[in-house]
Amino acid sequence: MREITYAEAVREAMSEEMRRDGTVFFMGEDIGVYNGAFGVSKGMIQEFGEERVRETPISETGFVGAGVGAAMMGMRPIVELMFSDFMAVCYDQIINEAAKQRFMSGGAVKVPMVIRTASGGGTGAAAQHSQSLEQMYCHVPGLKVVVPSTPYDAKGLLKSAIRDDNCVIFLEQKLLYRTKGTVPDEDYTIPLGKADVKREGRDLSIIAYGRTVQMSLAVADRLAKEGKEIEVIDIRTLSPLDKDAIIASVKKTGKAVVVHEAVKFGGFGGEIVSAIADSEAFYRLDAPIKRVGALFSPIPFNPALEKMVLPGEERIEKAVREII
Amino acid sequence: MATEVIMPKNGMSMEEGKLIRWLKEIGEHVDKGEPLIEIETDKVTMEEPAAAEGYLLAKLASEGETIPVLETIGWIGAKGERIPAAKTDGPQAAPPQAVPQQAAPRQAAPVAGTSQAAAAAAPLGYVPATPYAKFLAAEKGVSLAGLPLDPRFGAVTAAAVLDAAKTAAPFAATPLAAKIAAAEGAALSEIKGSGHAGKVTRDDVLARASSRASEAALKEDAVIQMSGMRKTIMRNMIQAHTQIPAVTQEVRADVTELVALRAKANEGREDKFTLTDFIVKAVAKALRRHPEIMVSLGEGDAVIQHARINIGVAVALDEGLIVPVVKDADMLPLEEISAAIRDLAGRAREGKLLPDEYAGSVLTVTNMGMFGVTSFTPIINMPNAAILGVCAVEDELCLAGGNVTARKKMTMPMTFDHRLMDGAPAAKFQGTVKRFLENPVSILV
Numbered sequence: 206m207r208e209i210t211y212a213e214a215v216r217e218a219m220s221e222e223m224r225r226d227g228t229v230f231f232m233g234e235d236i237g238v239y240n241g242a243f244g245v246s247k248g249m250i251q252e253f254g255e256e257r258v259r260e261t262p263i264s265e266t267g268f269v270g271a272g273v274g275a276a277m278m279g280m281r282p283i284v285e286l287m288f289s290d291f292m293a294v295c296y297d298q299i300i301n302e303a304a305k306q307r308f309m310s311g312g313a314v315k316v317p318m319v320i321r322t323a324s325g326g327g328t329g330a331a332a333q334h335s336q337s338l339e340q341m342y343c344h345v346p347g348l349k350v351v352v353p354s355t356p357y358d359a360k361g362l363l364k365s366a367i368r369d370d371n372c373v374i375f376l377e378q379k380l381l382y383r384t385k386g387t388v389p390d391e392d393y394t395i396p397l398g399k400a401d402v403k404r405e406g407r408d409l410s411i412i413a414y415g416r417t418v419q420m421s422l423a424v425a426d427r428l429a430k431e432g433k434e435i436e437v438i439d440i441r442t443l444s445p446l447d448k449d450a451i452i453a454s455v456k457k458t459g460k461a462v463v464v465h466e467a468v469k470f471g472g473f474g475g476e477i478v479s480a481i482a483d484s485e486a487f488y489r490l491d492a493p494i495k496r497v498g499a500l501f502s503p504i505p506f507n508p509a510l511e512k513m514v515l516p517g518e519e520r521i522e523k524a525v526r527e528i529i
Numbered sequence: 530m531a532t533e534v535i536m537p538k539n540g541m542s543m544e545e546g547k548l549i550r551w552l553k554e555i556g557e558h559v560d561k562g563e564p565l566i567e568i569e570t571d572k573v574t575m576e577e578p579a580a581a582e583g584y585l586l587a588k589l590a591s592e593g594e595t596i597p598v599l600e601t602i603g604w605i606g607a608k609g610e611r612i613p614a615a616k617t618d619g620p621q622a623a624p625p626q627a628v629p630q631q632a633a634p635r636q637a638a639p640v641a642g643t644s645q646a647a648a649a650a651a652p653l654g655y656v657p658a659t660p661y662a663k664f665l666a667a668e669k670g671v672s673l674a675g676l677p678l679d680p681r682f683g684a685v686t687a688a689a690v691l692d693a694a695k696t697a698a699p700f701a702a703t704p705l706a707a708k709i710a711a712a713e714g715a716a717l718s719e720i721k722g723s724g725h726a727g728k729v730t731r732d733d734v735l736a737r738a739s740s741r742a743s744e745a746a747l748k749e750d751a752v753i754q755m756s757g758m759r760k761t762i763m764r765n766m767i768q769a770h771t772q773i774p775a776v777t778q779e780v781r782a783d784v785t786e787l788v789a790l791r792a793k794a795n796e797g798r799e800d801k802f803t804l805t806d807f808i809v810k811a812v813a814k815a816l817r818r819h820p821e822i823m824v825s826l827g828e829g830d831a832v833i834q835h836a837r838i839n840i841g842v843a844v845a846l847d848e849g850l851i852v853p854v855v856k857d858a859d860m861l862p863l864e865e866i867s868a869a870i871r872d873l874a875g876r877a878r879e880g881k882l883l884p885d886e887y888a889g890s891v892l893t894v895t896n897m898g899m900f901g902v903t904s905f906t907p908i909i910n911m912p913n914a915a916i917l918g919v920c921a922v923e924d925e926l927c928l929a930g931g932n933v934t935a936r937k938k939m940t941m942p943m944t945f946d947h948r949l950m951d952g953a954p955a956a957k958f959q960g961t962v963k964r965f966l967e968n969p970v971s972i973l974v
Contacts, residue, residue, distance in 0.1 A: 459661050459687060487660055488660045488661065488663075488664045489660070489661045489664070490659055490660045490661055491659045491661040491662065491686050491687040491688075492659060492681075492682060492686065493682060527681065528681070
């Protein structure tokens with residue numbers, strides 16, 4: 206199978222869906238001749254033209270709102286926000302419009318829109334361009350939230366997101382764009398709401414998503430040399446959440462470490478822990494559940510400090526060793 | 530005022546005894562006369578009752594220790610009561626385990642490296658353990674008390690329980706008892722075994738569960754989810770009761786000779802014949818003469834005439850009722866019918882019946898005699914067309930040739946489906962069963 210980057214996988218998903226379905230179009234800042242801030246949309250304006258690859262001014266509230274309107278009128282917009290931090294300026298459009306219209310109209314209209322956005326830190330982009338805000342959207346019924354960790358997942362999940370009749374928040378972590386992975390040539394989709402066992406093991410479950418999945422796999426490799434078999438569950442979709450996969454894994458291993466890049470306090474990991482505690486897996490727990498996430502701090506600009514705040518392999522390994 | 534627990538002097542020659550185990554945990558309540566310790570003397574193991582009512586405050590001797598008679602090995606008293614200072618002149622053991630060194634078990638945790646005994650770190654009676662450790666302890670019948678704490682969590686973990694389960698089985702239990710205990714969430718260590726060598730049996734677990742249930746029921750009403758078996762019974766009973774125009778007619782048989790024959794047949798036998806065995810055999814023979822009873826309702830207007838004489842025998846379980854089937858009962862000698870019923874009923878109680886072992890009956894026999902029932906109206910076990918009830922054997926005075934004689938009588942109510950048969954043929958069949966039972970040799974030949 207061929208290897209492509211995460212950014213290429215995202216581009217392929219968009220392009221293939223735009224070729225397949227004339228109602229799919231793409232909108233955002235600098236996505237045309239500039240190829241997008243991370244080079245994701247390279248070549249798309251040449252193929253699809255300015256009608257379907259629409260460059261917008263710096264006006265997030267405006268163009269997310271335009272996306273909601275277009276979606277209500279039967280289009281399937283993909284709206285790119287350059288940085289997920291900018292979602293804060295279009296909260297009303299996302300939370301009060303995109304998430305609500307289908308319900309408040311009794312299904313008369315729907316908002317089949319995907320908001321794709323670059324999230325996470327590790328790039329030295331400082332406090333306003335490095336956040337992981339996925340948990341904020343998980344709390345809003347009407348939104349689906351996806352954070353893929355590999356090129357394969359990114360492509361399959363984005364295609365499902367575009368075809369979904371609800372608003373999907375699709376978070377792409379910046380440091381993943383250049384990672385490579387195998388992706389088949391043929392068309393495929395991955396259903397939203399399905400976790401993936403990235404590595405099987407019997408001694409401990411790491412439940413993670415996004416970039417921390419790769420870190421967790423590296424930790425699992427290290428511990429495997431000591432005879433400890435760690436299972437790594439990539440939840441992939443935060444909402445809807447595949448609780449069954451999490452519970453089944455913890456029932457098997459009896460130990461859980463929950464990992465994400467977002468700030469640990471108030472983070473989505475708490476929801477995962479509660480899914481475990483409020484299930485039959487509770488009776489199989491043989492150690493406290495550990496959580497690993499960013500420190501309770503804005504992401505510092507100073508690279509050394511940023512590294513300290515964000516979770517890495519060391520912190521994951523330490524948490525694992527505390528309970529395995 | 531605290532009371533001493535002493536190594537008892539059981540017998541003139543007894544000078545010391547070995548403490549096998551404590552039957553109570555520190556902080557646990559104990560009634561006067563309730564077994565508290567298990568001791569061993571001259572190769573006799575016995576349980577020693579508590580001398581007073583109260584809470585076990587301290588254990589001054591550890592399990593496996595040999596102690597001179599009359600020496601203090603523990604204290605019983607009020608909750609939280611301080612134990613008196615050394616009083617015996619014997620060497621006072623190390624500080625009693627009762628007093629927790631720290632307030633919370635968690636704080637005991639950082640004392641890493643050494644594996645502390647749970648009882649030592651725990652406050653009165655409480656052993657910190659992970660949920661899975663507790664689950665395994667209940668399942669395997671292992672007591673958490675005394676197991677090493679994982680210093681990282683200050684709690685007993687699954688590994689310690691599994692180790693303990695491997696090395697010793699102090700709270701031996703039958704596999705079935707362990708299974709039920711795990712399902713009921715009961716700790717085997719808290720259940721006193723009545724089986725061989727104190728083994729906890731299914732009945733012990735159930736008795737404990739039911740005593741707990743009755744305690745709870747006395748206090749307040751409870752809404753309890755029906756078991757799967759209960760739901761099945763409910764469905765079947767409603768179906769049978771509402772769909773079948775049922776008639777119950779009773780026949781009373783003189784079983785004086787049958788009772789005598791059974792007593793004779795059972796002389797010197799280990800596996801005794803039951804009255805049910807004889808009745809099933811008699812019913813099987815009678816069915817051969819009355820095939821019109823062996824029918825069931827087919828599709829539409831059809832009636833299914835059954836060929837094989839498969840007789841269902843109702844077995845009462847704690848959780849409900851099940852009807853295993855003795856296949857081709859007419860072709861089996863009494864000996865084999867008896868063995869089949871014993872095997873089926875035994876496995877029914879253990880929940881080990883295979884589905885085809887309780888399917889395919891053409892008539893059901895339900896014996897309530899052992900409970901002293903003298904009359905009842907059984908409900909048909911669908912798709913059977915009839916069910917034969919068996920009541921208790923009663924002594925009755927009868928006139929025989931102008932003389933009053935004592936006879937043994939037994940009522941047999943049969944409920945039948947009036948759609949499929951009428952009163953007369955049903956009565957004829959009942960009459961045949963009655964004649965067989967009244968002339969029991971005819972059952973056997």
